Amino acid sequence: MDKGPNVTVVGGGTGLSVLLRGMKEETRNATAIVTVADDGGSSGRLREEFNIVPPGDLRNCLVALADTEPMMEKLFQYRFSGNSDLAGHSFGNLFITAMTEVTGDIEQALKESSRVLAVKGRVFPATTAKIRLSATMEDGTVVEGESQIPLVHKRIKRVHIFPHHVEPVPSSIKAIREAEVIVFGPGSLYTSIIPNLLVDNIADEIKKSKAIKIYICNVMTQPGETDDYTASMHVKALIEHGGAGIVDYVLVNNKEISAEMQEYYAQKGQYPVLVDEKAVEDLGVGLFKADIIDDSEMIHHDSMKLAQNVMKMYHTLKEN
Incomplete structure (x- = not known):
């Protein structure tokens, strides 16, 4: 397990698991610090019923780092259908919930x-506290709940967690301190990445770290969350919530997106994120461009391209 640099990735949602899937092929020292602000779907129900942190994003990260039989992965991601109380729950979420009950500790x-x-690696929640996410919009209104924030389709000014002060998981702090590379994202800016920075000490430890800090910028805007956002606006939001020094470099996609694909996404209110290079550099953040997407059917970050480019950045910057 000593092969490869210590890489700590911070985020949540499906984006984080996409990165981890590739990262496990590049290093055996990958650690995921995962948001626990999710309050929707199966995770939200289990959170309320069993008073645990939502297991969904943690499950996705475990499966992404797993070196196991495809059947076991299928089992963990299996979602019950029908009309019973189990409907909508994934087996993996129930497994983690049961394991938490048995061990008494997430x-x-x-x-x-x-x-x-x-x-191959480690997965930790940012905190074990039962936090709720809220957002203050630019018009002054406040929206409660992670799952509700994108639904109001207003411009977000700032997100907050409640309680405002919660203890981080010590293992997460240790992973930040030991990291040679810290990667944010990819994923929902305000509901997957930034909530981690609001947990006490996490942003401070990242800023103090000598690790290379990389933000993987989203390729497409996200309706209700980052409408009309450019790359620099994503970075600015990270800095506003985490403080100056939270990020050193941003990795953006430079593969052209076909007109057909752009048209398809435009119908869903999603558009390619404009890379405003000078505005990013004016924030004191370096910019790396690379082909990091798989656009064969839909536009997604590509696991292997992401991991390889993160490692390329690490080796290039380490030499300099």
Whole structure:
């Protein structure tokens, strides 16, 4: 497990698991710090019923780092259908919930689940506190709940967690301190990445770290969250919430998106994120451009391209 640099990735949602899937091929020292602000779907229900942190994003990260049989991955991602109380729950979420009940501790539950899945790396929640996310919009209104924020389709000014002060998981702080590379994203800017920075000490530890700090910018805007956002606006939001020094470099896509694909996404209110290079550099952040997408059917970040470019940045910057 000593092969490759210490890489700590910070975020949530499906974007983080996409990066981890590629990262496990590049280093055996990958650690995920995962947001626990999710309050929708199966995770939200389990959170309320069992008073635990939402397991969904943690599950996706475990599966992404797993070195296991495809059947085990299928099992963990299997979602019950029908009209029973189990409908909508994924098996993996129920497994992590049961393991938390058995061990009495989410960190221990993730450790034991990692053994079952033969995970190459580590997965930690940012905090074990039951936090709620809210957003103050530019018009002054406040929207409560992570799942509700994108639905109001207003420009976000700032997001907050409640309680305002919560303890970080010590293992997450340790992972930041040991990191040679810290990567944010990819994923929802305000609901997956930034909530981690609002947990006490996490942003401070990242800023103090000598690691290379990379933000993977979204390729497309996200309706209700980053409408009309440029690359520099994504970076600016990170700095406003985490403070100066939170990010050193931004990795953006430079592969051209076909007119057909742009038209398809435009119908859903999504557009390519404009890379305003000078505005990014004016924020004191370096810019790296690369082909980091898979556009064969839809536009997604490509696991291997992402991981390889992060490693390329690490080696290039380390030499300089």
